[in-house]
Amino acid sequence: xxxxxxxxxxxxxxxxxxxxxxxxxxxxxxxxxxxxxxxxxxxxxxxxxxxxxxxxxxxxxxxxxxxxxxxxxxxxxxxxxxxxxxxxxxxxxxxxxxxxxxxxxxxxxxxxxxxxxxxxxxxxxxxxxxxxxxxxxxxxxxxxxxxxxxxxxxxxxxxxxxxxxxxxxxxxxxxxxxxxxxxxxxxxxxxxxxxxxxxxxxxxxxxxxxxxxxxxxxxxxxxxxxxxxxxxxxxxxxxxxxxxxxxxxxxxxxxxxxx
Amino acid sequence: xxxxxxxxxxxxxxxxxxxxxxxxxxxxxxxxxxxxxxxxxxxxxxxxxxxxxxxxxxxxxxxxxxxxxxxxxxxxxxxxxxxxxxxxxxxxxxxxxxxxxxxxxxxxxxxxxxxxxxxxxxxxxxxxxxxxxxxxxxxxxxxxxxxxxxxxxxxxxxxxxxxxxxxxxxxxxxxxxxxxxxxxxxxxxxxxxxxxxxxxxxxxxxxxxxxxxxxxxxxxxxxxxxxxxxxxxxxxxxxxxxxxxxxxxxxxxxxxxxx
Numbered sequence: 418x419x420x421x422x423x424x425x426x427x428x429x430x431x432x433x434x435x436x437x438x439x440x441x442x443x444x445x446x447x448x449x450x451x452x453x454x455x456x457x458x459x460x461x462x463x464x465x466x467x468x469x470x471x472x473x474x475x476x477x478x479x480x481x482x483x484x485x486x487x488x489x490x491x492x493x494x495x496x497x498x499x500x501x502x503x504x505x506x507x508x509x510x511x512x513x514x515x516x517x518x519x520x521x522x523x524x525x526x527x528x529x530x531x532x533x534x535x536x537x538x539x540x541x542x543x544x545x546x547x548x549x550x551x552x553x554x555x556x557x558x559x560x561x562x563x564x565x566x567x568x569x570x571x572x573x574x575x576x577x578x579x580x581x582x583x584x585x586x587x588x589x590x591x592x593x594x595x596x597x598x599x600x601x602x603x604x605x606x607x608x609x610x611x612x613x614x615x616x617x618x619x620x621x622x623x624x625x626x627x628x629x630x631x632x633x634x635x636x637x638x639x640x641x642x643x644x645x646x647x648x649x650x651x652x653x654x655x656x657x658x659x660x661x662x663x664x665x666x667x668x669x670x671x672x673x674x675x676x
Numbered sequence: 677x678x679x680x681x682x683x684x685x686x687x688x689x690x691x692x693x694x695x696x697x698x699x700x701x702x703x704x705x706x707x708x709x710x711x712x713x714x715x716x717x718x719x720x721x722x723x724x725x726x727x728x729x730x731x732x733x734x735x736x737x738x739x740x741x742x743x744x745x746x747x748x749x750x751x752x753x754x755x756x757x758x759x760x761x762x763x764x765x766x767x768x769x770x771x772x773x774x775x776x777x778x779x780x781x782x783x784x785x786x787x788x789x790x791x792x793x794x795x796x797x798x799x800x801x802x803x804x805x806x807x808x809x810x811x812x813x814x815x816x817x818x819x820x821x822x823x824x825x826x827x828x829x830x831x832x833x834x835x836x837x838x839x840x841x842x843x844x845x846x847x848x849x850x851x852x853x854x855x856x857x858x859x860x861x862x863x864x865x866x867x868x869x870x871x872x873x874x875x876x877x878x879x880x881x882x883x884x885x886x887x888x889x890x891x892x893x894x895x896x897x898x899x900x901x902x903x904x905x906x907x908x909x910x911x912x913x914x915x916x917x918x919x920x921x922x923x924x925x926x927x928x929x930x931x932x933x934x935x
Contacts, residue, residue: 480803483804486772486803486804486805487767487770487772489772489774489803489805490767490772490773490774490805491767493774493775494760494763494764494767494773494774494775497756497760497763497775498760501753501756501757501760504753504756505753508746508749508750508753511746513745513746513748513749514749514753515748515749515752515753515779516752516753516756516777516780517777517779517780518775518776518777518780519780520774520776520796521775521776521777521778521780521781521796522780522781522796524795524796524799536783537779537780537781537783537815540783540815541815544739544745544748544815544820544821545742545745546745546748546749556796556799556800556803561803562803
């Protein structure tokens with residue numbers, strides 16, 4: 418079984434609130450359809466749907482004021498809308514997809530998933546159905562509520578359900594030696610062992626900046642899956658057929674995280 | 677806390693597949709808004725969204741063939757769409773509502789809910805949020821999948837979360853001595869004790885027909901809540917202000933089930 422995490426930046430239009438990147442969604446769903454049937458779980462991010470409203474109301478900071486309550490509700494509903502567009506596109510192509518709502522069965526503790534029962538998700542896969550989950554506003558047992566990132570969720574699903582591979586589809590080619598959007602000489606790291614990764618995280622902490630160009634949080638989350646023996650791959654989902662090839666196990670440009 | 681179950685026949689247009697009764701939805705959401713804030717959970721039925729596709733693929737009969745798999749996916753997605761219309765209408769009126777997806781955290785056994793953790797639903801209510809659930813296509817531990825009726829779900833929520841009142845909003849005034857749509861002399865039963873109810877159920881079984889005009893399944897489900905001390909009321913949600921008054925505890929035409 419594989420878990421595919423699609424970044425919010427890939428399926429939505431950045432800087433345009435509540436706007437789906439319909440071309441990318443259609444193309445990615447067609448790539449999933451081309452690889453179908455296969456045991457697969459998809460998790461997608463929030464992009465311009467979840468993030469603006471969550472950030473406006475400070476949902477990730479936990480409950481501090483009654484004024485956040487409508488923001489919690491609106492953040493979740495924004496994600497429901499984005500998820501519906503994605504699931505509808507898959508259903509239209511004949512891929513039997515079922516939306517699974519994270520906030521309906523996951524409550525975090527201090528922003529982290531504790532014990533969660535993924536029986537339903539695993540069972541859907543066995544039944545030949547594609548579960549589609551997403552980053553979501555969730556209740557938090559300590560902070561009131563929190564934001565559960567699609568990255569954390571994808572890693573936990575892959576680890577707990579024993580996935581063979583976890584593919585992160587993002588809007589760059591993988592992890593670079595420095596931020597490829599800022600540094601011209603940045604080089605793609607094709608294989609990144611955990612040891613080296615820890616070095617990166619330390620550099621990032623020291624500089625209080627993300628030297629890898631937004632990739633640091635993702636790879637930090639992914640360490641858990643790597644340690645559990647899941648092959649973790651970071652690839653560019655904005656380029657045609659990269660996700661299709663990754664799902665088929667064919668070689669693609671990207672970064673593989675190794676133990 | 678109260679649980680309000682709204683029948684699918686009230687919020688959708690019968691005989692028109694996938695058609696919302698927008699006038700009823702808007703009016704009912706305004707009535708909820710007028711009673712808000714209050715500790716409340718809403719459960720709605722499927723009407724012309726869930727039923728036609730579920731019935732076409734025989735989802736309620738459980739898994740018998742791979743051909744049902746797309747039907748399972750489509751039944752759920754139809755309910756997601758209907759639920760989104762309802763939640764959006766509440767959000768537009770300023771009622772902080774959160775969609776809670778039954779199939780994401782409930783798997784039935786032979787069509788019945790066993791042990792389920794309603795912590796998230798209860799916690800949302802405490803947080804001042806209105807959880808909105810619905811009848812859904814769910815995985816079934818014995819049959820593969822099944823249809824979880826909004827009635828069963830509403831009764832379990834009311835019973836397990838200790839609701840004081842469970843209001844069924846339907847498209848007739850309550851339980852009648854015979855089917856009011858067929859028998860001109862049918863009389864509304866204002867108070868229906870469990871004992872009498874059991875008699876009704878026996879008559880219904882003997883005739884293998886529903887003498888109460890579709891109300892028998894509902895009242896059978898509701899017995900569990902009545903036994904647990906929940907006040908159960910069946911009222912006409914198609915008539916203006918009936919739901920508002922019921923939520924406020926004011927007297928309305930209808931049937932009260934008693935021990």
